Amino acid sequence: MNLTDRVAVITGGAGGIGSALARRFVAEGAAAVVLADLDADATRAVAEQIGPVAHAVGLDVTDEAQVHALVDETERRYGRIDLFCANAGVATGGGVEAPDADWDRAWRVNVLAHVYTARAVLPAMLRRGSGYLLFTCSAAGLLTAVGDAPYTATKHAAVGFADWLAITYRDAGIRVSALCPQGVDTPMLADGLAAGHLGARVIAASGAVLTPDQVADATIAGLAEERFLILPHPEVAGYARRRAEDPDGWQAGLRKLVRKLRA
Template sequence: MDLAGRVVVVTGGAGGIGAALARRFATEGAHAVVIADLDGDAAARITAEIGPTALGRDVDVTDPAQVRALVADVEQRYGRIDLFCANAGITTGVGLDASDADWDRAWRVNLLAHVHAARAVLPGMLDRGGGYLLQTCSAAGLLTAVGDAPYTVTKHGAVAFAEWLAVTYGDRGIRVSALCPQGVDTRMLHDGLAAAHPGALITAASGPVLSPEQVAQAVVDGLADERFLILPHPEVAGYVRRKAADPDGWLAGMRRAAGRLPGVPRQPAG
């Protein structure tokens, strides 16, 4: 995809990866960049920073009615949506002690929000004969997030849903990419490190922590090539191959890595 002249929507667009994507898409010459975020004030700040090509919207991506209204508004204003980036996401930092509320929130933000977006935006894209969906899924969706069961499960679901979309609609002009970074210098990672969440500690220790701008560059490159998997950390591809070739060995290695960190449940001795 050539981003010049495109109409783009970015959810979770007021900070971190989302804000970097919005800025970069504008730099690439997008006709309009719509920044949707639960924090409307933050979305307005990014909009003002980018300038007249940007539009900020206060949207709860877990509410299908709000997502439908967002899509209808953008299509009415600009005539189409060329690229929809389902980027909003949350972590929990908990495992079996996660509450039902933790699980419910993770499901609704990390997975069902992608479903709501696809339901809202695909009819128009299919009518026009083409469109692009970018799903932010995380390397945890291909591997795991030690210590965070809801994040791991919902991000795996997000990858699976992206695959399903690509299989189902790829021959009808719909391109799909799954963005799967490891550590990124965002508030999400810093909050996890401050709370000593095992997944955040392993993420920070297992490879380079990229800036959101570096992730945005990887996205621009991946969209240009229309690659399904966009891996800002290329080493993730090797981890996935190792996991597929030797699941038991990979699990043993992950247990060893987890066992070196505080806060990870261990089997009792004896």
């Protein structure tokens, strides 16, 4: 996909990867970028910084009615949605003992929000015979977020759902990509480090933390090639192969890293 003259929607647009994508889309010549986030004030501030091409909307991605309203409003305002980036996500830092409320929120934000997106945008895209869905799924969806069971489980589900959509709708003109970065310098990582979450410490110890702008650059390249898996950290592909070929050895390596960090 070439972003020139395209209309894009980005959830989780108040900062981090979402705002970096918005800036890069505008630089690529997008006709309009709609930023949506639960933090409406921060989203408006980002849109104002970007300029008149950007439009801000307050949105709770776990509310399907709000997602449909966002899609309807955008289609009325701009005539179509060429690219919808379901980028909002949450981490918990918890294991099996995480309360049900944390599991439920992770499920609703990291998975059901993608389902709501697909339900809302697919009818018009299918009528046109074109459209693009970009889901921010995280490398945790291909590997494991050590120390965060809800994040790991829901990001795997997100990748699985994106894969299903790609198989089901590609021949109808719909493109789907799963964006799977590893460590990114975002508030989510900073909050995890401040709370002492094991997963955030593993990411920081890896020495492979990218900026949101670097993730946006990789995303543009992936969209241009219409790749299903967009991996800002290329090494993730090798990790995934190792995990598939030798799951016991892969788990042993991670256990060793965890023991080192805990010591």
